[in-house]
Amino acid sequence: MKKYSLFALITVLLALSLLQGCGYNTMQANEESVKAAWGDVESSYQRRADLVPNLVETVKAYAKHERETLAAVTEARSKAGSITVTKAMLDDPQAMAKFQQAQGALSSSLSRLMVVVEKYPDLKANQGFQDLAHQLEGTENRINVARSRYNKAVETFNTSIRIFPNNLTNSMLLHLKLKEPFKADEGAATAPKVKFQ
Amino acid sequence: MGLRRQAAVILAAAAVLCLFLGPAESFGLDVPKLSGRVNDYGNMISPQARATLEAELAALERADSTQVVVLTMPSLEGDVIEEFSIRVGDAWKIGQKGKDNGVIFIVSKADRKLRIEVGRGLQGVLTDLQTGRIIDTVIKPRFKQNRFDDGFLEGTRDIIAASRGEFKPTPKATPYISPNRYFEVFLVAVFLVLPFLRRINRFLPIPAGAAGGPLLHVLSTGGAASGSTLGILAVVGGVVGLFVAGIGSSKKHGHHGSGGGFLDSFGGSSWSSGGGSDFGGGGGGSFDGGGSSGDW
Numbered sequence: 163m164k165k166y167s168l169f170a171l172i173t174v175l176l177a178l179s180l181l182q183g184c185g186y187n188t189m190q191a192n193e194e195s196v197k198a199a200w201g202d203v204e205s206s207y208q209r210r211a212d213l214v215p216n217l218v219e220t221v222k223a224y225a226k227h228e229r230e231t232l233a234a235v236t237e238a239r240s241k242a243g244s245i246t247v248t249k250a251m252l253d254d255p256q257a258m259a260k261f262q263q264a265q266g267a268l269s270s271s272l273s274r275l276m277v278v279v280e281k282y283p284d285l286k287a288n289q290g291f292q293d294l295a296h297q298l299e300g301t302e303n304r305i306n307v308a309r310s311r312y313n314k315a316v317e318t319f320n321t322s323i324r325i326f327p328n329n330l331t332n333s334m335l336l337h338l339k340l341k342e343p344f345k346a347d348e349g350a351a352t353a354p355k356v357k358f359q
Numbered sequence: 360m361g362l363r364r365q366a367a368v369i370l371a372a373a374a375v376l377c378l379f380l381g382p383a384e385s386f387g388l389d390v391p392k393l394s395g396r397v398n399d400y401g402n403m404i405s406p407q408a409r410a411t412l413e414a415e416l417a418a419l420e421r422a423d424s425t426q427v428v429v430l431t432m433p434s435l436e437g438d439v440i441e442e443f444s445i446r447v448g449d450a451w452k453i454g455q456k457g458k459d460n461g462v463i464f465i466v467s468k469a470d471r472k473l474r475i476e477v478g479r480g481l482q483g484v485l486t487d488l489q490t491g492r493i494i495d496t497v498i499k500p501r502f503k504q505n506r507f508d509d510g511f512l513e514g515t516r517d518i519i520a521a522s523r524g525e526f527k528p529t530p531k532a533t534p535y536i537s538p539n540r541y542f543e544v545f546l547v548a549v550f551l552v553l554p555f556l557r558r559i560n561r562f563l564p565i566p567a568g569a570a571g572g573p574l575l576h577v578l579s580t581g582g583a584a585s586g587s588t589l590g591i592l593a594v595v596g597g598v599v600g601l602f603v604a605g606i607g608s609s610k611k612h613g614h615h616g617s618g619g620g621f622l623d624s625f626g627g628s629s630w631s632s633g634g635g636s637d638f639g640g641g642g643g644g645s646f647d648g649g650g651s652s653g654d655w
Contacts, residue, residue, distance in 0.1 A: 202647065296491025296651050303441050307648030 185328035189338060192319040196341050197249040199312040206304040207242070207265055213301060214239045214272075217294050221275065224285035231271075231278050238268040252316075253339035262344060272298070309344050316343040388438040390450040393428070395638050401431030401468040408508035412515055417638070419519050423526045425481065426453045426642060427462040427518055429511060434469035444476045445648055454478040454644020460526050461644035462518055464511075470654070473498065475518065477650040485521045487651050493517045494653040502655040541579050548575065553603040564600035572596025 218232050225232075242264040251257045285291050320340050323332045332338055391400055396416040397409050404412070416427050428451070435443055444465045454461020459480035466473040475490040497517055501510035548571055553564040572592035 206647075292495065293488045293491065297487045299491075300487030300649055300651060303650075303652075304648040306441070307445055307646075 183327075184331035185322060185325075186331050186335065189319070189322050189328055189332060189336060192315070192322045193338055193341075196252060196312070196315045196319045199308070199315040200247075200249055200252060202308040203305070203312050204246075206301065206308045210268070210298070210301045210305065211239055211243055213294065213298055214268075217275075217298065220288070220291050220294055221279065221285065224282050224288065224291075225278065228275075228278050231275050235268070235271045235275050238264075238271040242268045252341045255342050258342035258344075269302075313343040316341045387446065388432075388436050388443055390443075390447050391430070391432070393451045393640060396428050398428065398430045401433045401466065403431045403466065403468055403507045404429075404511055405508050408512055412511060415515065415519060419523065423460075423523060424455050424458065424642075425460040425462075425522050425526050426455070426644065427464065427515065427522070428453050429464045429515065430466070432465070432467045435467045435472070440465065440467060440470070440472045440474045440652055441648070444474045444650075445646055448476050448478075448646035452641035452643050452645070454480065454642055455526075456643030458526055459644045459646075460522070461641070461646070462522065462650075463646075464515060464518065466511075471502075472652065472654045473502070474652040475514075475650045476646055476648075478644045479647050479649065480644070481522050481525060482649045484525050485518065485650075487649060489521055490518075491651040491653070493521075494651055499653055499655045541575070544575060544579075549599060549603065553600060557604055562604055564603040565597055566600070568600025568603070569593045569597035572599070 214235060218235055221228070222232060245261050245264045247254075247257050247261045279285055279291075319338075322328055323336075323338050323340065391398065396413050397404060399409065412429060416429075420426050430447060432443075444463060447465065448461070448463055451463070452461075453463055459478040461478040462481060462485065463476040464473075465476065473494065475485075475494065477485045477487075477490060493514055498510045498514040501507070501513065552571075553567060556563040556567050570593070572595050573589040575596075576589065576592050
């Protein structure tokens with residue numbers, strides 16, 4: 163009896179240490195950091211969405227004739243707001259593509275707005291507008307930082323479920339799927355340059 | 360035969376692959392060494408201004424635990440200041456861990472660019488708007504006139520003014536027993552106090568040890584200890600108590616009088632000092648890209 167329970171204990175310990183060696187915990191920890199990084203991405207995009215109405219109002223006061231540009235920004239904002247990617251959907255390439263597309267559309271409409279603003283020196287000199295511009299600039303930078311940190315977390319996670327022997331553990335026990343990173347193309351090409359000097 | 364060999368080959372291949380899976384990183388300008396509160400690699404600050412800056416920043420950290428550091432670079436060598444500055448933040452970890460109350464004031468001389476990078480904990484008071492205004496209205500005009508010392512001094516003063524009062528330093532916990540007397544107190548407890556208690560009741564050393572272990576720790580750290588540490592110490596203390604309770608029941612008279620030397624050593628000299636103005640490095644703070652940039 164005593165011998166048997168000792169044997170069972172050793173077996174359990176052995177199994178635990180094997181799981182450790184097979185990356186069982188590592189993979190799950192990596193998945194959690196992907197989710198955490200996504201939380202930061204979401205909140206920085208949300209922060210930008212919160213700024214947009216104020217910005218549109220301020221610009222409107224000085225640049226009444228730019229109705230089209232302003233309407234495009236408002237529309238892009240509401241579209242971007244309607245597409246959310248929850249932490250459970252990060253392995254869905256389509257959802258991620260849609261999200262990135264919608265946020266990219268808002269980015270490019272904002273950069274068009276900032277080009278338009280160049281024509282209005284009064285607006286550019288307005289304290290309220292300058293403050294908003296700083297806030298938008300900071301927010302865009304936060305988005306960049308959050309995105310690159312998310313991509314780094316995804317890279318670590320994806321690698322961890324692909325390498326041997328983690329891939330065996332994963333296919334037998336965890337069934338985690340590869341996560342989608344942000345694609346560099348459109349974000350990098352059309353990132354609004356929110357700078358006034 | 361073949362199967363075993365195949366397995367061996369696969370394993371070897373996997374092992375070799377692992378060697379090549381190191382992270383492919385290192386791009387852009389290298390982050391310089393954190394050498395103090397003012398890191399003037401761009402040679403923009405006079406020695407007097409530097410001393411003033413260092414004193415003011417040290418005073419801020421003493422009072423609030425908030426860390427502000429200045430970095431000047433000769434050039435960004437083509438790097439983007441926002442990307443460089445977040446790498447500096449990640450490497451230097453300015454601000455206290457958990458509070459994220461750090462600020463990095465970065466200037467590149469050749470590019471005529473500057474940035475104030477703000478840790479998350481300070482973004483409530485030092486908003487992007489606030490840092491933007493400090494750059495626009497205080498720093499830029501002075502830099503344009505080549506009054507760099509004034510720009511650094513007054514810009515930093517505004518950063519300090521905005522962040523002051525937002526954080527309290529975690530009490531550095533003046534210990535009642537300095538750590539280097541820890542062992543002596545432990546000896547006194549084990550060889551004098553516990554045997555003495557044992558004479559009152561044979562089993563008294565056990566609970567006394569269990570209580571004494573954590574108590575000793577609290578006294579020597581000034582109260583900063585986690586629950587699990589205290590728990591472990593309680594168990595250790597209990598075991599020591601058990602040991603004392605178990606040994607030589609015939610030994611009636613202990614070393615009552617021999618403890619004078621130990622007790623004498625609890626001098627006032629063992630109080631830990633408050634620390635000077637020397638910089639202890641980044642406190643583990645993190646950055647999320649908040650803050651503002653500008654040029655002149």
